[in-house]
Amino acid sequence: MSRTFSYKGMRVNIFGLPVSGSGQKSRIKKEYRKRKFYYLTFESEFKKDAPKNLIVMYDIPQNKKKERDWFRRQLVNFDYIMIQKSVWVGPSTLPKEFLEYIKVIGLKDKLKTFKLARSYTTGK
16 A cells, blocks of 8 residues: 655655646646647838837737737837837738738737827837
8 A cells, every 4th residue: 555645735655756646637738739820920011110100009808818919029020119008009001911810819809990190209
């Protein structure tokens, strides 16, 4: 009869090494798990000195954190600058393929765009 011990909620042997039981779930990452199809990268078609005349505002919930981080990285790729955490300004218009992809991953109804009458200028 072997004795089992517990350390921080996990079964361990007498040496303190984890014991895998028949009913325990392995915490080891599987090699064959599929990655999400998200996170395509879109190239910027804007020049660095393009006028910043489009405001993008979004409210992406916490349960879509990966999508929100991906969206922010794409805005940076498009030379947008952050005014607030979820308000960005940059050149218009966003690429058509990008907007179609936003619709596919379910973010289309989470963002709004506004065209500015004059270009946004920083206080530099």
